[in-house]
Amino acid sequence: MTALRHRLADRGIDRHLLLLLPAAVFVVVLFVYPFLYGIGLSLQPAEGGPLAAYRRFFTDAYLRDTVTTTLGLALPAALLNVLASVPIAYRMRGRYRGKRVLTTLLVLPITLGTVLTAQGLLNFLGPTGWFNRVLMNLGLTDAPVRLTNNYWGVFFSLVITGFPFAFLLVSSYLSGIDPALERAAATLGAGARQRFRRITLPLLAPGLATTFCLSFVLAFSVFPSAVLVGDPAGETRVISIAAYEAAYVQYDYVLAAALAVVMGVVELIVIGLVLGWRALLYTGSTSGGKG
Amino acid sequence: MSGSGFRELRLDGVGRSFGGREALAGLTLTIRRGEFIALLGPSGCGKSTALNCLAGLLPLTRGSIWRDDVRLDTVPPERRGFGMVFQNYALFPHLTVRRNVAFGLQMRRVPRAETRRRVDEALRLVHLGEHAGKLPGQLSGGQQQRVAIARAVVLEPSLVLMDEPLSNLDAKLRLEMRTEIRRLHQTLGLTTVYVTHDQEEALSLADRLVVLREGRVEQIGTPEEVHGNPVSRHVADFMGYRNLLPLKADQVTGEHVVVGGEGVTLTGTPVGAVAPGDLVLAAARPEDLRIAGDGVPATVEVVEYQGREVAVEARTAAGTALFLRSAVRPTPGEAIRVTVDPGRLLVFPRDDT
Numbered sequence: 001m002t003a004l005r006h007r008l009a010d011r012g013i014d015r016h017l018l019l020l021l022p023a024a025v026f027v028v029v030l031f032v033y034p035f036l037y038g039i040g041l042s043l044q045p046a047e048g049g050p051l052a053a054y055r056r057f058f059t060d061a062y063l064r065d066t067v068t069t070t071l072g073l074a075l076p077a078a079l080l081n082v083l084a085s086v087p088i089a090y091r092m093r094g095r096y097r098g099k100r101v102l103t104t105l106l107v108l109p110i111t112l113g114t115v116l117t118a119q120g121l122l123n124f125l126g127p128t129g130w131f132n133r134v135l136m137n138l139g140l141t142d143a144p145v146r147l148t149n150n151y152w153g154v155f156f157s158l159v160i161t162g163f164p165f166a167f168l169l170v171s172s173y174l175s176g177i178d179p180a181l182e183r184a185a186a187t188l189g190a191g192a193r194q195r196f197r198r199i200t201l202p203l204l205a206p207g208l209a210t211t212f213c214l215s216f217v218l219a220f221s222v223f224p225s226a227v228l229v230g231d232p233a234g235e236t237r238v239i240s241i242a243a244y245e246a247a248y249v250q251y252d253y254v255l256a257a258a259l260a261v262v263m264g265v266v267e268l269i270v271i272g273l274v275l276g277w278r279a280l281l282y283t284g285s286t287s288g289g290k291g
Numbered sequence: 292m293s294g295s296g297f298r299e300l301r302l303d304g305v306g307r308s309f310g311g312r313e314a315l316a317g318l319t320l321t322i323r324r325g326e327f328i329a330l331l332g333p334s335g336c337g338k339s340t341a342l343n344c345l346a347g348l349l350p351l352t353r354g355s356i357w358r359d360d361v362r363l364d365t366v367p368p369e370r371r372g373f374g375m376v377f378q379n380y381a382l383f384p385h386l387t388v389r390r391n392v393a394f395g396l397q398m399r400r401v402p403r404a405e406t407r408r409r410v411d412e413a414l415r416l417v418h419l420g421e422h423a424g425k426l427p428g429q430l431s432g433g434q435q436q437r438v439a440i441a442r443a444v445v446l447e448p449s450l451v452l453m454d455e456p457l458s459n460l461d462a463k464l465r466l467e468m469r470t471e472i473r474r475l476h477q478t479l480g481l482t483t484v485y486v487t488h489d490q491e492e493a494l495s496l497a498d499r500l501v502v503l504r505e506g507r508v509e510q511i512g513t514p515e516e517v518h519g520n521p522v523s524r525h526v527a528d529f530m531g532y533r534n535l536l537p538l539k540a541d542q543v544t545g546e547h548v549v550v551g552g553e554g555v556t557l558t559g560t561p562v563g564a565v566a567p568g569d570l571v572l573a574a575a576r577p578e579d580l581r582i583a584g585d586g587v588p589a590t591v592e593v594v595e596y597q598g599r600e601v602a603v604e605a606r607t608a609a610g611t612a613l614f615l616r617s618a619v620r621p622t623p624g625e626a627i628r629v630t631v632d633p634g635r636l637l638v639f640p641r642d643d644t
Contacts, residue, residue: 183348184381186368188395204386281383284428289380289435
């Protein structure tokens with residue numbers, strides 16, 4: 001009996017494991033159960049067999065196109081957020097005066113929330129906003145450039161709210177890379193560009209993949225900004241809007257559930273591809289030896 | 292810019308301050324080609340600052356660095372052609388041992404076949420031929436250190452800089468690697484600047500020692516000079532003169548000085564200006580103190596067995612601790628008399644800090 005307990009404890013199985021129980025209950029009740037319930041619900045339409053809701057989704061262009069619309073917003077926005085974070089975070093490494101103020105400024109938009117961001121965008125980029133007034137006063141354009149209530153409004157909103165998040169993640173990944181490595185590369189004859197390309201970037205790449213996945217998931221579930229600064233009936237009719245309409249306008253819970261499942265599957269495919277690429281990279285320690 | 296065809300490397304008043312605090316104050320030193328120099332001192336003495344200034348990783352506040360007639364301190368690190376071994380090795384964790392060692396050659400656009408040959412040779416030199424395909428994380432600390440050394444020497448740099456390369460290794464490995472580094476230096480004849488706080492390491496490896504304290508040079512000399520004739524009490528302290536007795540000079544006769552106080556009278560050799568009546572610090576190594584029939588009376592307190600001999604800590608009547616070695620084993624509490632040759636007791640003036 002004691003021997004068995006020791007053997008189990010060796011593998012990390014002991015009474016302390018019970019501490020995980022509340023968290024496990026939480027996950028099952030609030031995530032696993034609703035998820036499975038949603039899948040089950042999506043397979044029980046009133047007529048037309050279990051896959052009827054999915055068939056309707058893929059045959060109805062108005063529904064089907066929401067996937068490409070959402071991807072068309074979320075993929076470029078996530079990519080831009082990650083790519084823009086890299087040079088800024090790279091430049092901001094190390095310790096110097098004013099770093100905290102600068103970081104706070106860059107991260108501030110995360111605290112604003114989508115509604116405030118949308119209001120700001122409308123004031124700034126809207127047809128009578130500062131941006132267009134300056135353009136027109138300078139005579140650069142006759143009619144206001146349309147940058148809100150269409151694709152670009154949502155795109156800007158996603159960048160403004162998504163960038164701080166990507167920046168924070170990339171910064172922390174960068175600070176985990178031993179600065180002695182770049183110094184070693186310098187003494188071996190590598191210039192600044194080669195040091196970045198051959199040493200820092202390969203060590204940062206797995207972190208960039210993770211950052212992209214998280215940024216993408218955030219952007220993919222865009223809803224408020226697609227309504228507030230987008231064109232929710234046309235250009236920015238994203239999948240979450242379609243799901244909302246199905247559930248609360250048409251009261252078609254089965255279709256709504258099917259949309260949610262499609263949304264999850266599309267996200268999983270993108271994340272799967274990115275993580276597949278990440279698995280090909282070096283993902284071990286980012287320090288140069290015994291510290 | 293690499294290549295070893297130079298005569299000497301000159302540091303001319305090299306200084307570096309950090310926010311007004313002087314970490315290195317005017318280091319002037321000429322390093323001859325092929326020489327092994329050790330920068331030695333306690334932590335915070337400026338030795339690592341000096342090394343980073345040499346490598347180009349830290350800009351100078353003052354002074355200049357020259358290789359023959361070429362001014363180097365304005366050249367960025369990647370164009371100085373120096374090799375550097377870092378304290379934590381700084382191996383590229385995502386590259387194999389082979390590609391770590393090849394990195395510098397690739398940066399210099401050395402043809403592929405030659406790169407391969409030179410990397411193989413460097414790995415053979417540090418006995419790591421069979422580990423070429425591994426990642427640094429799969430190697431032990433000693434092996435990682437050898438990769439770091441191979442990576443630095445494969446470029447045949449005009450100068451190899453080593454920043455406490457053995458401080459992360461255990462005692463046995465440290466001794467082995469020390470011999471290895473000395474052997475490499477003898478084989479390749481690469482000019483080396485080696486930073487350490489371990490005086491034994493510096494003495495055994497270097498042709499010349501530079502002893503630093505608080506950013507300033509205390510003494511430059513061969514191991515024999517620094518070990519046998521430290522010019523200040525700080526160097527003496529650092530070189531293992533464990534007996535430091537605050538005494539007073541009584542009388543100066545020829546080349547010797549009689550010092551006394553606290554019931555102790557000894558004869559020593561003055562280092563620097565010592566006049567009768569001066570406060571002095573008399574310094575002697577434990578191995579130079581002897582138990583004899585006459586001399587300073589003391590009581591044995593602690594006896595430690597150390598193989599060939601025992602280390603003894605004794606205390607004089609006035610309470611001054613004496614450290615000595617002895618072939619015979621005294622018992623704690625025993626009354627002994629301790630003496631030292633006048634030539635082996637160094638008397639430093641005490642007015643300096």
